[in-house]
Amino acid sequence: MAAAIGLVAVWQLGVQLLAIPDYLLPGPRAVAATVVSERTLIFQHGLITLYEAGLGFTLALVFAVPISAIIVWSKVAEKTVLPLMVFLQTVPKVAIAPLFIIWFGFGPFPKVLISFLLAYFPIVIEMVTGLRDVNPTVLDLARSMSITPFQTFTKIRIPNSLPYLFSGLKLGALLSLVGAIVAEFMGSMDGLGYLVLYANDRMDTTLCFAVLVVLLLLGKALFSVVEWVERYAIAWHVVVRENEQIMFTT
Amino acid sequence: MALGKGFRWSARLPEALYPASTIAAMLAAWQLSIVLFSIPDFILPGPIAVIESFVGNLGLVWPHFLVTTFEMLLGLFLATVFAVAVSILMVWSRPVEKTLLPLLVFFQTTPKLAVAPLFIVWFGFGYAPKVIIAFWLAYFPIVIATMTGLKDVEPALIDLTKSMSASTLQTFIKVRLPSSLPHFFAGLKLGGVVAILGAIVGEFVGANEGLGYLITMAQHNSDVTLLFSVVITLVVLGRSMYALIGWAETHAISWHVTMRARDQRFFTA
Numbered sequence: 001m002a003a004a005i006g007l008v009a010v011w012q013l014g015v016q017l018l019a020i021p022d023y024l025l026p027g028p029r030a031v032a033a034t035v036v037s038e039r040t041l042i043f044q045h046g047l048i049t050l051y052e053a054g055l056g057f058t059l060a061l062v063f064a065v066p067i068s069a070i071i072v073w074s075k076v077a078e079k080t081v082l083p084l085m086v087f088l089q090t091v092p093k094v095a096i097a098p099l100f101i102i103w104f105g106f107g108p109f110p111k112v113l114i115s116f117l118l119a120y121f122p123i124v125i126e127m128v129t130g131l132r133d134v135n136p137t138v139l140d141l142a143r144s145m146s147i148t149p150f151q152t153f154t155k156i157r158i159p160n161s162l163p164y165l166f167s168g169l170k171l172g173a174l175l176s177l178v179g180a181i182v183a184e185f186m187g188s189m190d191g192l193g194y195l196v197l198y199a200n201d202r203m204d205t206t207l208c209f210a211v212l213v214v215l216l217l218l219g220k221a222l223f224s225v226v227e228w229v230e231r232y233a234i235a236w237h238v239v240v241r242e243n244e245q246i247m248f249t250t
Numbered sequence: 251m252a253l254g255k256g257f258r259w260s261a262r263l264p265e266a267l268y269p270a271s272t273i274a275a276m277l278a279a280w281q282l283s284i285v286l287f288s289i290p291d292f293i294l295p296g297p298i299a300v301i302e303s304f305v306g307n308l309g310l311v312w313p314h315f316l317v318t319t320f321e322m323l324l325g326l327f328l329a330t331v332f333a334v335a336v337s338i339l340m341v342w343s344r345p346v347e348k349t350l351l352p353l354l355v356f357f358q359t360t361p362k363l364a365v366a367p368l369f370i371v372w373f374g375f376g377y378a379p380k381v382i383i384a385f386w387l388a389y390f391p392i393v394i395a396t397m398t399g400l401k402d403v404e405p406a407l408i409d410l411t412k413s414m415s416a417s418t419l420q421t422f423i424k425v426r427l428p429s430s431l432p433h434f435f436a437g438l439k440l441g442g443v444v445a446i447l448g449a450i451v452g453e454f455v456g457a458n459e460g461l462g463y464l465i466t467m468a469q470h471n472s473d474v475t476l477l478f479s480v481v482i483t484l485v486v487l488g489r490s491m492y493a494l495i496g497w498a499e500t501h502a503i504s505w506h507v508t509m510r511a512r513d514q515r516f517f518t519a
Binding site for chain 1: 265268269271272273293349350352353356359360361363364365366367368370371372443446447450451454455461462465466468469472474477480481484485488489491492
């Protein structure tokens with residue numbers, strides 16, 4: 001916390017002392033003032049980005065959960081689909097954003113698709129891991145009590161997968177936002193990604209910073225929402241209490 | 251799976267057949283639907299047309315490939331150097347860790363790619379902003395992974411060195427550094443992939459060369475076949491980067507194969 005305050009103070013002081021012009025590097029005070037004065041503009045564009053990312057994320061969740069169940073349920077599905085998904089993780093997926101823009105135009109739809117695509121993979125792979133990594137002793141116990149395979153799934157595998165699912169969801173939420181923004185970079189007429197480029201083209205660096213601050217907060221907010229749901233949904237899990245997960249986004 | 255006895259091609263081949271046949275089936279369905287519905291190339295070229303144009307476009311794509319690879323490698327190199335130095339500093343000094351770590355953790359959960367246009371404003375349309383974005387993305391996973399590795403040492407080993415009156419520096423070089431390597435390589439792999447991402451998104455927002463630039467050009471000309479050629483190139487680049495780091499890893503820490511199982515789950519944009 002002190003580090004953050006110190007950083008902001010140094011930033012403000014540096015900008016003032018060295019008389020750095022706003023178009024190069026606006027100070028935190030100027031940025032905060034712009035966030036306030038341009039709030040309606042930022043809010044309008046923010047809603048669109050939030051809509052795109054939110055819809056993409058929701059679709060990813062809706063598709064990912066049943067598909068991961070299928071992958072764990074069927075050995076053939078696992079062997080055919082999972083290697084492809086692992087392969088795609090090392091590919092820069094945003095590169096096909098332009099294709100979606102060519103196909104579907106400048107509206108929100110291609111952005112939703114990209115958000116979906118980016119959020120989908122972490123959710124599926126985490127969920128599959130969670131459904132699979134069940135303590136063998138628990139499975140043995142269940143079998144000794146002549147449990148059906150379906151019951152194994154609902155009573156053991158699904159509860160076991162929830163912590164994994166939530167860690168996938170946290171990453172997915174952030175990646176869906178990244179996807180929406182980068183797709184907006186590639187071609188759009190609204191959204192925060194568009195606003196960043198618009199501000200840049202006019203050398204309005206203060207507005208650019210203001211939008212970036214809002215984006216940063218938006219990312220934090222999405223992350224916290226998932227974390228909040230996680231805390232209520234799986235309060236029994238240790239990871240929630242420790243909450244020292246390492247995760248990386250772009 | 252133990253790599254010793256179970257690793258035979260006769261045993262591995264059927265495993266590889268499943269995804270291979272999926273890809274083959276997908277490609278066949280793709281080509282078939284192109285022919286059946288007579289979809290024009292400017293909407294969606296078939297796999298055969300894509301491969302043809304990939305070969306035809308090699309001369310066009312090659313110089314841009316070199317540019318992006320250069321930006322990515324330089325960014326990754328700088329990120330590695332800085333990340334290793336900073337993580338050593340953080341493990342060495344408690345105040346430094348307490349100051350920097352919360353900031354690093356904070357930035358991890360932000361959409362870091364969004365600042366790309368800002369770097370273009372500051373540093374122009376040349377290499378510099380792309381190298382910086384690649385650096386900016388690759389830095390975080392490497393620094394956090396390396397730091398985790400440096401700290402994640404078996405306490406018994408530390409006790410042993412202490413009982414043999416090893417100096418702090420000796421403990422560091424002989425125990426902490428080697429045991430951090432598996433984590434470091436996991437971070438490096440992710441860093442390599444996101445560095446490519448950083449370079450091409452940097453090129454998206456302002457460039458006149460590089461694969462990202464070529465993608466935007468293809469987009470403006472609605473040249474879907476060229477777009478596919480570039481995407482294939484990026485797949486090759488991403489895969490080779492990953493394989494290269496994986497190769498370095500197996501040679502550097504061949505004593506630690508078990509650690510490699512854990513870095514399967516990582517995700518990029």
